[in-house]
Amino acid sequence: KSAVMGPQQLAGVLSIVARASAAAKGQPYDDEADAGLRAMVEQQIEAESLPMFLSGRLYDDGVIDPRDTRTVLGMCLSAIHTAPVEGARGGFGVFRM
DSSP, X not given: OOOSSOHHHHHHHHHHHHHHHHXXXXXXXXXXXXXXXXXXXXXXXXXXXXXXXXXXXXXXXXXXXXXXXXXXXXXXXXXXXXSOOOOOGGGOOOOOO
16 A cells, blocks of 8 residues: 555544634534544545555556566666666656656
8 A cells, every 4th residue: 555644644634624623713523524524534545545546547657466577677677778878868857747
């Protein structure tokens, strides 16, 4: 799994922010709605931190089947060995899409 925060941590932060916002406005805080929001956020983050979800949205460079690691590594080494390493033309770095 890959996420900046765990599901419980993120749900807790959102709960703290919502509670502080309600207090600042002088409004009562609905603990039942908070529990529902926490459960929804935890479920969503749990599902959206899976490798296939992240790769499907191009958050990384893809997923390699562990059984194919040696083959993919060999192809990568072959590709970088066939041409000289040159700096980027125009002084630009690498652009990711």
